[in-house]
Amino acid sequence: xxxxxxxxxxxxxxxxxxxxxxxxxxxxxxxxxxxxxxxxxxxxxxxxxxxxxxxxxxxxxxxxxxxxxxxxxxxxxxxxxxxxxxxxxxxxxxxxxxxxxxxxxxxxxxxxxxxxxxxxxxxxxxxxxxxxxxxxxxxxxxxxxxxxxxxxxxxxxxxxxxxxxxxxxxxxxxxxxxxxxxxxxxxxxxxxxxxxxxxxxxxxxxxxxxxxxxxxxxxxxxxxxxxxxxxxxxxxxxxxxxxxxxxxxxxxxxxxxxxxxxxxxxxxxxxxxxxxxxxxxxxxxxxxxxxxxxxxxxxxxxxxxxxxxxxxxxxxxxxxxxxxx
Ligand code: SF4
Ligand code: SF4
Numbered sequence: 360x361x362x363x364x365x366x367x368x369x370x371x372x373x374x375x376x377x378x379x380x381x382x383x384x385x386x387x388x389x390x391x392x393x394x395x396x397x398x399x400x401x402x403x404x405x406x407x408x409x410x411x412x413x414x415x416x417x418x419x420x421x422x423x424x425x426x427x428x429x430x431x432x433x434x435x436x437x438x439x440x441x442x443x444x445x446x447x448x449x450x451x452x453x454x455x456x457x458x459x460x461x462x463x464x465x466x467x468x469x470x471x472x473x474x475x476x477x478x479x480x481x482x483x484x485x486x487x488x489x490x491x492x493x494x495x496x497x498x499x500x501x502x503x504x505x506x507x508x509x510x511x512x513x514x515x516x517x518x519x520x521x522x523x524x525x526x527x528x529x530x531x532x533x534x535x536x537x538x539x540x541x542x543x544x545x546x547x548x549x550x551x552x553x554x555x556x557x558x559x560x561x562x563x564x565x566x567x568x569x570x571x572x573x574x575x576x577x578x579x580x581x582x583x584x585x586x587x588x589x590x591x592x593x594x595x596x597x598x599x600x601x602x603x604x605x606x607x608x609x610x611x612x613x614x615x616x617x618x619x620x621x622x623x624x625x626x627x628x629x630x631x632x633x634x635x636x637x638x639x640x641x642x643x644x645x646x647x648x649x650x651x652x653x654x655x656x657x658x659x660x661x662x663x664x665x666x667x668x669x670x671x672x673x674x675x676x677x678x679x680x681x682x683x684x
Contacts, residue, residue: 456480487528541593562641
């Protein structure tokens with residue numbers, strides 16, 4: 360087991376009640392609004408050709424011009440579309456920053472999911488998800504790009520004040536790198552946190568990245584233990600991790616809230632169904648964290664249980680701090 364690193368760098372203290380808790384209370388009372396969040400495939404192009412990339416398995420569509428996107432956004436605005444949150448994905452979205460620039464004029468919150476190979480624009484209002492799936496040797500091999508891992512590190516170190524999350528997709532091949540990666544990125548002051556998803560099998564692609572259910576359950580238990588050590592640095596919530604286990608996963612994905620409530624547009628502005636992963640994704644073995652996270656936000660019984668536990672542990676921590684004074 361890798362211990363959480365002890366370094367001179369101290370991560371800032373965060374309140375026991377987070378925005379996540381506030382969101383849960385909101386959804387508890389008012390339900391989950393449709394089309395509040397979703398994704399846009401910025402471009403069909405990518406500067407990498409990773410093994411098992413689902414994007415190039417989809418039917419290629421011509422990409423819309425900026426003017427076509429502006430017209431669409433204006434039309435949606437007229438229809439009362441909320442323009443709350445958008446995740447800009449690809450291909451590699453930073454190959455077409457001008458479309459994200461345009462989107463930032465419309466959406467209140469923006470996240471860009473990038474392979475990290477290109478310098479991050481100086482957009483402080485944007486959240487960044489950089490895909491890093493394993494240690495340097497595995498990542499560079501998987502992404503077919505020698506030196507990529509170091510390039511990502513250099514780009515992160517050159518960034519100034521951007522909110523950066525490392526997004527790690529767990530596969531059969533990189534499951535051994537998780538703990539070392541967590542420890543490494545925890546030490547990087549410019550990385551805010553780290554989130555883990557699991558590989559979702561795509562019809563037509565090899566299944567060799569998929570962890571079978573017993574192994575996936577064991578990995579989820581280990582992530583729950585690591586969550587105890589790393590706290591909020593590990594973004595996944597314990598509740599959502601538990602829901603991803605074999606005993607409950609189908610009950611979540613059979614009525615996937617991501618498919619039911621989000622929007623997803625392809626590079627030509629057409630709606631993608633059932634979700635941003637496209638029509639070939641195997642929902643029964645979905646490794647995306649979003650449906651599980653949404654269920655943990657909206658299931659009233661779970662929300663009450665979690666808030667009670669959170670309140671109890673925060674009171675305990677406060678009592679302990681008071682005693683130490
Ligand atoms: S960086 Fe992303 S879009 Fe590009 S090839 Fe790799 S997985 Fe596919
Ligand atoms: S692939 Fe996952 S997120 Fe997408 S619709 Fe299926 S279950 Fe939902």
